[in-house]
Amino acid sequence: MNHTHAPGGGLVFLAVAVAAVGYEAAATLGRRPWPWWRVGFFLTGCALLAAGTTPEALPWPAGDFRGHMLQHLLIGMFAPLALALGAPVTLLLRTLPLGAGRTVGRLLRNRTLHAVANPVTALLLNLGGLVALYFTPLYAATTREPALHTLVHLHFLLSGYLFAWVVAGTDPAPNRPGVPARLVVLGVAIAFHAVLSQLMYAGAIVALPVPAAERRGAAELMYYGGDIAELLLAVALVTGWRPRRYAAVLRVQVPQNVR
Template sequence: MGGHEHHAGGGHSLPGGPLPTLVAVAGLLLLAVAYLLLVRRAARRRPAKGWSPWRTASFLTGCAVVAGALLPPLGTFAHGDFRGHMLQHLLIGMYAPLGLVLGAPITLLLRTLPPRRARRLAGLLHSRPLRPVAHPVTALLLSTGSLALLYGTPLYDATAARPALHWLVHAHFLLSGCLFAWVVAGPDPAPARPGVPARLVLLGVAVALHATFSQLLYGGFLIGVHAPIDQVRGGAELMYYGGDLAELLLAGALVATWRPAPLRARMGGLP
């Protein structure tokens, strides 16, 4: 366990001071308001069908989870304790993306944009340049594979000393988490999304990688993390059990949002 020692970059303040956190939370609030305005427009355009309140609740919950992870008390706890950091990582990188993706924001845009712009967006979603980005392997590497980079190198310690890097890591995990959730269980259209069996295999690989990383972290083999041993082991346990729960929820979402191909064709490919 020689790599586990207290690093001086801790403290119990928000990284970079309160301003970046307030800006991020204000951005989340604007995102939630924009979503609600689009929901209102969708209800006006198609009053008979409207918009699912479950999707609205899911998207707003995702925004609230990110805000709760950034604001005190968790935001300050995470900056001084590795266990808080891991809880923050799970909320931002796994739980919030599931809520945001199940809110089907792309479908909402397709329903509310003018027809010409909606066709452009639909064309972009199925364009060749987007296919490598939305490929399951890319999503897996960006979301789960980046754990090795964060915890197996000096990157984690660097985030404690450099607020800009700290926020970039947050943004990466949120966006990569959304990408992974979208590829695996998103109700929104996606380019060349694989079948359900392939996505279940992908999810199984993610579960195995999370379990491996958490066990290595608990055993002290990822020497890039310099924090007290009890914090590192507590964080590893959070990664193990919290990651399993998040991926179980993602599997449930995959089953809940899956439709047989004939039904999907009759509905025009939109959820």
């Protein structure tokens, strides 16, 4: 069974490269200076995403469940956090002309986005994907259907980015709750990952038709790698949250009549 290969790997790599080049161009050619460390965060996220979607970069052979778990960590946790800390939406607002900035402002006020861009919603999408993948026959199906495997990776990327954005991202987000509430949501995520990794290590309840050694190795990766990712997320949350600065960015970039 092939857990690590997915179709369109070249297209994914190309898309990541285009995103990196576009971000770098916007940061360099913008009307005002853009912090170099935000560029570093975003480019690091692109590199992690490229590594997670390149099977040849993994330390295990194709089909090894530990490789799948490393992909999950890179695509769904580490890369999204680094991308979110790059503040791509804020850079976009600083780069776009006024008319296009108004359009982005309307999107930020969209009711659907308000419902989705909520820490609890992001948590449910994130954890729900893990439950569906590891507690149902879905994982076995992804080993037979490469397109389904790609969709799972896309879900992990989008839900991981959404979670990082609404919990600790530096881009403006609608109705973002205070730091204590987001710390509670993050605590729930940490506890869930710990329980899931222990169940996986024991082979209890999970539906994973893989060798026991690979399953236990993947569980250890989830436990320790997830802890590192969530610790970084917590550090970003408590050190990088600046609500007045976000409001100032929106006032400058989005006219009052569209906020």
